[in-house]
Amino acid sequence: MIQVNRRNSFSRIITLCAAFLLTLSTSLFSQIDASTGDAEAGKSLFNTNCAACHKLYKNMTGPSLFGVVQKYEEDYEWLGKWIRNSTALIATGDARANAIFEEYNQTAMNTFEGLSDADISNILAYTNEEPPVIIDEGPGDDSTVEPGVSNNIILAILGLVLLLLVAVLFLVNNTLKKFAQAQGIEIAEEETGKSIWKAFVENQFLVLVSVIFLLLGSAYFAYGWMSQVGVDQGYAPVQPIHYSHRIHAGDNQIECKYCHSSARVSKTSGIPSLNICMNCHKSISEVAGREAGDNSSVNEDYSKEFYDKEIQKLYKAVGWDEATQSYTGETQAVEWVRIHNLPDFAYFNHSQHVSVAGIECQKCHGPVEEMEIMEQFAPLTMGWCINCHRETNVNLEGNEYYEKIHEQLSKKYGVEKLTAAQMGGLECGKCHY
């Protein structure tokens, strides 16, 4: 009896345990619940999995996801199905799923079978986060503006003080002279001054020497002035859209050839058409403000608001409607002002320098990645071209085209590496024809 009793209780415990475990496991299984999720963990999951197509507070490829749980009345089962495999859900003929599919231009959402219930709960918890209240940046702005204004004021005050000093000295001088005249004192200075000039004029050697120096000096300045005619070094025109090379090529390290792709293969380096801007700016509709820390590119002179306006200019020109995330078809040409322009009589080919010679863009265009406003760095004069041709060795690596001629010419000149000049880079006909 005792044994039987024991067995009974043992099996009972086992069944109880099993039942308990079963309920526990089922309760763990299909339980997606935003209220139990961890928003912090959800944020990183959201950024890696969802952010390609969804933003929290703005429509993107897909709808904005803030408050998505409330939107679907906390129907976690449905949400889970949709997130894991929306295509399958649409195929079952679910009315709600099909409505969304149609609303967003039949864009198929990727499957996320790998996400666990906890993951989805975390993500949904993150989508419940209220948008951060934008703190009034008034004081911050003031502090940035103040030094500039006060500097100007100080300068103006200094200028005024100087002008006043000059005026005072002039008045003092005048009144002193009047006093002197009134008291009958003669001023003897004039005579000595005259005698110096007279002595100078009478000394013919001195006059000759000073005339020669004067002529040499003016010739020097005239030469300098004339040789800058037609040279646009430092030319930095105002462009229709303020495009910052500092942010794009510097901070974000985008390759020059990403936008100027024809520099690889064509004569001109090419101004990127707006579709290339939209490759990134479809997702980037505003500049990260100061709160982004190291990832922010704004500074005292150029604020977030300023840059955001420039992005809006791009959207207007390319006809991008942010609200519907689609192109309206109403486009405007952006009339960029050309900076680097060689005269018609000089031939220059980008692809030859970029692809064949493998020269860095910065060699001719300067530290573009630091330029907020693009300017012409090199003088682009013939002397400047030729100088580089004399100094630069021909890039032969992996270029069979040059092998033979290099062999012959290096023997002829008795050098190991040929410069561009020795390959004919100084011949008139190479650039002028």
Next chain:
Amino acid sequence: MKNIFKIAIVSIAIVSLISCQEDTKPNYQYMPNMYESVGYETYGQYEIFDNVTGGSEAMLPAEGSVARGWMPYEIENNNDGYAFAKANLVNPLPYSEESVAEGKELYEIYCGICHGTKGDGQGTLAKREKILGIPAYNDAGRAITEGSIYHVMYYGINSMGSYASQMTEDELWMVDHYVMSLKDKLDGKEARAFDVVEAVVEAELHTEEEHHDAGGHGVEGDAGENHGAEH
């Protein structure tokens, strides 16, 4: 006193002349008709185009024209097209060392900035949180193939734009090869062996070159040009 006055006027004039040289305007030119092209310059503004483009020399190609280096791509830009390309489209270029190397170079210009140099979705723009949610190439939900990569590069998908304007057809396929090699690496698979076909072509070319040499052909190395045409 008068002298000082004159000197002051002259120096003010000089200073104002120098300071008036604005950086926002181009410098004046000596005999500008030597500088300005008779032909239409790239991106030039000309009256003759006023009614066409509003004056700009740059314009869209005539409708139906096929760009050099391109063949018409007939798969449509929709979900069915994507599925079709994913299943059926194959890379026409041989998987050779050169094409993968060139693909790598192009990849690092055009793709690496978002997708990362390893293809793990950790490019500079992703790390700086400018563009988020870039998947790694071995993402199971997407399961990319040669065909789907090409299709997406050609048309773009969701937030990603089309790259057909920056590269030619062949260049896209080279990048395609390189992306597949990155995917294999992420999956921990062994690197795919390079196709042998190319090597045979190379060998043939080299023997040809030798023949040219024996014949004593030109200095400029026309064999090199042949080589280029072969690709």
